[in-house]
Amino acid sequence: MYENPDGVMIGLEVHVQLNKLKTKVFCGCTTDYHNDPPNSHVCPVCLGLPGALPVINKKAVEAAIKVGLALNCKVEEHTQFYRKNYYYPDLPKGFQITQYDFPISSGGYIVIEGEDGEHRVGITRAHMEEDPGRLVHEGTIDKSKYTLIDYNRSGMALLEVVSDPDMRSPKEARRYLDKLRNILEYLDVFDGNLEGALRVDANISIMGGQRAEIKNISSHKGAERALLYEIVRQKNVLRRGGVVVLETRHFDEAREITLSMRSKEEAHDYRYFPEPDLVPLKISGWAPAIKETLPELPDARRMRFVEQYGIKDDQAKSLTGELVWANYFEDFLKAYKDEYKEKLDPKLAVAWIEVLKGELNYRDLTVDAFKKEDMLSILELLVSKKITEDGAVDIIRTLLDKGGSPDEIVAEKGLLKVEGDIVSTAVEEAIKENPQAVADYKAGKEKALNSLVGAVMKKTKGRADARAAREVLLGKLG
Amino acid sequence: MATINELKERIHAGSSEEIVAEYLERIGGSKLNAFITVAKENARKCAKEIDSEGHDGSLAGIPVAIKDNISTKGILTTCASKILTGYVPPYDAHVIERLKDAGAVIIGKTNMDEFAMGTSTETSFYGPTRNPWDLDRVPGGSSGGSAAAVAGGEAPLALGSDTGGSVRCPASFCGVVGLKPTYGVISRYGLISYANSLEQIGPFATTVRDIAMLFDVIAGYDARDSTSVDKDVNYSSALKNDVSGLKIGVPEEYFGEGTDENVNKAVWNAIQKLEDLGATRIEVKMPHTKYALSAYYIIAMSEASSNLARFDGMRYGLRAEDSDWHSTFSQVRAAGFGDEVKRRILLGTYALSAGYHDKYYLKALKVRTLIKQDFELAFKDADVLIAPTMPYPAFRLGEKIDDPLSLYLADVDTVPINLAGVPSISVPCGFSHGLPIGMQVIGKHFDEATILRTAYTFEENTDFHTQQPEGL
Numbered sequence: 001m002y003e004n005p006d007g008v009m010i011g012l013e014v015h016v017q018l019n020k021l022k023t024k025v026f027c028g029c030t031t032d033y034h035n036d037p038p039n040s041h042v043c044p045v046c047l048g049l050p051g052a053l054p055v056i057n058k059k060a061v062e063a064a065i066k067v068g069l070a071l072n073c074k075v076e077e078h079t080q081f082y083r084k085n086y087y088y089p090d091l092p093k094g095f096q097i098t099q100y101d102f103p104i105s106s107g108g109y110i111v112i113e114g115e116d117g118e119h120r121v122g123i124t125r126a127h128m129e130e131d132p133g134r135l136v137h138e139g140t141i142d143k144s145k146y147t148l149i150d151y152n153r154s155g156m157a158l159l160e161v162v163s164d165p166d167m168r169s170p171k172e173a174r175r176y177l178d179k180l181r182n183i184l185e186y187l188d189v190f191d192g193n194l195e196g197a198l199r200v201d202a203n204i205s206i207m208g209g210q211r212a213e214i215k216n217i218s219s220h221k222g223a224e225r226a227l228l229y230e231i232v233r234q235k236n237v238l239r240r241g242g243v244v245v246l247e248t249r250h251f252d253e254a255r256e257i258t259l260s261m262r263s264k265e266e267a268h269d270y271r272y273f274p275e276p277d278l279v280p281l282k283i284s285g286w287a288p289a290i291k292e293t294l295p296e297l298p299d300a301r302r303m304r305f306v307e308q309y310g311i312k313d314d315q316a317k318s319l320t321g322e323l324v325w326a327n328y329f330e331d332f333l334k335a336y337k338d339e340y341k342e343k344l345d346p347k348l349a350v351a352w353i354e355v356l357k358g359e360l361n362y363r364d365l366t367v368d369a370f371k372k373e374d375m376l377s378i379l380e381l382l383v384s385k386k387i388t389e390d391g392a393v394d395i396i397r398t399l400l401d402k403g404g405s406p407d408e409i410v411a412e413k414g415l416l417k418v419e420g421d422i423v424s425t426a427v428e429e430a431i432k433e434n435p436q437a438v439a440d441y442k443a444g445k446e447k448a449l450n451s452l453v454g455a456v457m458k459k460t461k462g463r464a465d466a467r468a469a470r471e472v473l474l475g476k477l478g
Numbered sequence: 479m480a481t482i483n484e485l486k487e488r489i490h491a492g493s494s495e496e497i498v499a500e501y502l503e504r505i506g507g508s509k510l511n512a513f514i515t516v517a518k519e520n521a522r523k524c525a526k527e528i529d530s531e532g533h534d535g536s537l538a539g540i541p542v543a544i545k546d547n548i549s550t551k552g553i554l555t556t557c558a559s560k561i562l563t564g565y566v567p568p569y570d571a572h573v574i575e576r577l578k579d580a581g582a583v584i585i586g587k588t589n590m591d592e593f594a595m596g597t598s599t600e601t602s603f604y605g606p607t608r609n610p611w612d613l614d615r616v617p618g619g620s621s622g623g624s625a626a627a628v629a630g631g632e633a634p635l636a637l638g639s640d641t642g643g644s645v646r647c648p649a650s651f652c653g654v655v656g657l658k659p660t661y662g663v664i665s666r667y668g669l670i671s672y673a674n675s676l677e678q679i680g681p682f683a684t685t686v687r688d689i690a691m692l693f694d695v696i697a698g699y700d701a702r703d704s705t706s707v708d709k710d711v712n713y714s715s716a717l718k719n720d721v722s723g724l725k726i727g728v729p730e731e732y733f734g735e736g737t738d739e740n741v742n743k744a745v746w747n748a749i750q751k752l753e754d755l756g757a758t759r760i761e762v763k764m765p766h767t768k769y770a771l772s773a774y775y776i777i778a779m780s781e782a783s784s785n786l787a788r789f790d791g792m793r794y795g796l797r798a799e800d801s802d803w804h805s806t807f808s809q810v811r812a813a814g815f816g817d818e819v820k821r822r823i824l825l826g827t828y829a830l831s832a833g834y835h836d837k838y839y840l841k842a843l844k845v846r847t848l849i850k851q852d853f854e855l856a857f858k859d860a861d862v863l864i865a866p867t868m869p870y871p872a873f874r875l876g877e878k879i880d881d882p883l884s885l886y887l888a889d890v891d892t893v894p895i896n897l898a899g900v901p902s903i904s905v906p907c908g909f910s911h912g913l914p915i916g917m918q919v920i921g922k923h924f925d926e927a928t929i930l931r932t933a934y935t936f937e938e939n940t941d942f943h944t945q946q947p948e949g950l
């Protein structure tokens with residue numbers, strides 16, 4: 001049982017951009033604007049020109065339902081759009097089309113790895129809305145002399161996923177975000193690598209006090225940092241005999257602190273009312289068909305990996321934690337069999353995929369930086385005992401740093417494992433040349449064996465298998 | 479005045495350019511102030527093309543005047559507001575696309591109450607439009623420019639918009655025909671919203687046949703308006719001189735206190751005329767009519783307060799001195815909106831505010847449901863309803879402009895129709911001291927065919943529509 005000593009309660013509102021859709025949520029403009037000049041993908045609708053009307057993108061609704069179902073939510077019978085009225089230059093209509101009563105889905109949950117094992121975080125609701133434009137400042141927002149507005153982003157479909165206040169630590173909040181992102185990627189509705197793809201507002205209270213809402217968090221790490229800071233701040237307020245007030249705070253990502261923006265008493269009155277230009281959507285019939293299209297989700301896949309491939313649970317978790325690696329693993333096993341007409345041991349595969357992942361991470365590279373065929377060749381060399389494990393690592397590193405092909409590298413570096421009699425010769429020489437070590441070993445100093453193995457490896461220029469060398473040594477030393 | 483069929487004969491002989499020139503000349507010498515923008519060059523060019531290349535559209539070469547709240551690509555569109563100074567839309571409204579496809583010639587943009595908020599066309603930033611029957615009187619509103627243009631012979635056809643009577647009121651005051659279609663029949667794409675859930679674009683003409691011809695062109699489904707309905711109807715073919723067996727419902731609530739004696743008389747005479755032609759009259763009760771006006775204004779103002787939020791001077795229209803965001807948009811809105819628009823934005827904002835939302839906005843929605851039920855019940859027995867369009871004929875310029883409440887009360891007979899979303903056509907049915915009187919024929923949802931037939935039969939057997947204002 002996790003005791004939660006500070007009585008921390010965290011709820012998150014996550015704005016997810018459904019950026020894998022082809023078009024924006026209420027017009028036909030493309031969502032593929034990230035490499036184009038500002039205001040080049042706009043039309044009367046997403047610019048809010050007088051007289052233009054929104055039309056709902058059915059694919060966006062389907063994607064939203066898909067997410068709702070994956071988050072174990074109930075999909076409502078019918079859903080409706082509302083206007084949230086406020087003035088801001090990034091909002092070309094002076095209101096945002098969002099949902100209020102009758103959100104598209106509600107009452108679900110996500111299971112995360114909590115402070116004390118599996119922990120269930122409730123999903124209050126997941127509702128659709130449109131993204132505003134993007135404000136661009138020269139330098140920082142408080143020093144800039146002007147604001148530029150890019151409406152390319154205006155009208156992108158957003159899904160706001162609102163959780164219950166069920167997280168009890170910043171770490172759990174981060175795990176929740178990781179898991180949510182993981183699920184969204186499996187659903188193929190979201191590319192987390194694009195700018196502004198996922199934005200977080202966090203609500204946090206301690207000791208049953210009032211909550212603060214922290215806005216403007218743009219990364220999972222940022223969320224954890226902001227919440228850690230906020231717990232310390234609220235504890236300090238209490239320790240000084242003060243009261244935590246209900247307020248909105250801004251997260252300053254650079255300084256890793258939160259700053260008061262406005263108290264809730266002076267909060268906006270958004271004057272929500274049903275959007276007259278969009279008719280209520282009957283979606284009760286949509287869910288069953290969409291449910292059919294739901295892919296296997298991370299938790300299910302993790303369990304299957306353990307069962308089907310006999311790999312360890314934390315290996316399965318690590319693989320399924322990123323869709324690209326989960327797919328890589330299964331594709332790799334299949335490709336190996338196709339190529340070499342022989343089944344590859346999944347345990348061996350996962351071990352070497354982890355090595356590759358580590359090398360890629362170290363270099364800040366993605367999986368695309370390494371050819372799958374190269375990895376297949378390396379595994380074949382290992383399986384047929386033509387190279388050593390050290391040799392395999394050497395090949396991976398060389399390929400990443402210098403390029404080439406595994407065969408070339410093997411040839412250039414002489415990495416082919418040497419034959420047994422050469423090892424025997426090297427062992428004999430090593431024994432002859434290191435009498436002190438031999439004596440030490442015989443006197444019971446186990447460690448002396450290591451220096452003898454080292455000597456053998458040196459003589460074979462690392463091409464000998466260290467384990468094999470050790471065995472031959474033991475045999476000769478009696 | 480020439481009908482569309484007469485004009486078409488002349489155009490067939492290759493004289494669209496000549497016709498356009500005649501109308502432009504009349505507009506040029508007019509005292510009505512019916513137009514904000516006269517699209518001279520555009521009109522001449524289009525007419526010339528029609529004459530030289532020919533066009534098989536049903537309105538080829540016919541000039542049409544457009545209310546200035548309908549988006550026209552390349553032609554100034556102001557909603558008669560200072561805040562849209564210099565706004566030239568980059569796109570055409572759906573109805574404009576349809577008109578262009580049919581070969582119609584856009585002759586200009588007509589005056590209106592600012593953002594369609596009014597009953598007299600006196601709130602226009604570009605000055606009031608005058609009534610062709612009496613230049614000291616209002617043409618009605620808010621589509622006063624369109625109605626006056628048609629009545630004054632400055633355009634054979636015009637488009638207006640009707641949120642709470644804005645087509646029918648000026649049609650009635652100016653002695654022309656005006657139709658408010660069923661909600662959803664004409665796409666609102668490109669109509670600059672005042673109150674989205676209530677309004678429809680509607681046609682003006684001097685005869686029911688001409689109305690039907692224009693209506694046939696602009697009605698129909700448009701995927702860009704989610705409230706647009708897919709109904710394929712030919713309205714011109716519904717025009718038969720026959721009302722035998724037609725059941726006319728007469729709601730007594732529309733003939734109540736405050737209705738001018740001559741208006742009452744003219745509408746009753748019209749009903750009698752239709753009975754003589756074979757229709758039967760039944761009484762219907764519409765008990766919630768008395769609540770319609772308050773519900774209408776709350777809903778319309780609430781929607782307007784949100785619709786007009788986009789006019790912040792950032793992207794188009796009036797601009798203020800560069801300053802910070804809050805002062806810039808406040809300055810633009812303070813300088814750009816007229817008093818009536820500000821009043822409605824304030825009232826609508828209030829009605830939607832936390833603490834008042836349920837008391838006003840939600841209650842108004844409930845009343846709206848009751849009004850709809852009134853119509854559903856009435857239409858169980860009646861095929862059409864007939865009532866006065868306006869409780870009185872055109873009033874004097876300046877007579878009511880300083881008394882907003884009495885102006886709002888003038889809409890008493892028109893707003894229930896918008897709340898219910900049913901169609902209604904106003905046709906001339908008499909005169910009072912030389913001023914036209916209009917009656918409205920109200921129909922079931924999507925049953926424009928029956929109200930057009932009723933209005934057509936009435937017109938074929940009377941001569942009110944043939945009378946013209948003198949001295950223009």
Ligand SMILES: [Zn+2]
Pocket residue numbers: 024027028029041042043044045046047155
């Ligand atoms: Zn767009």
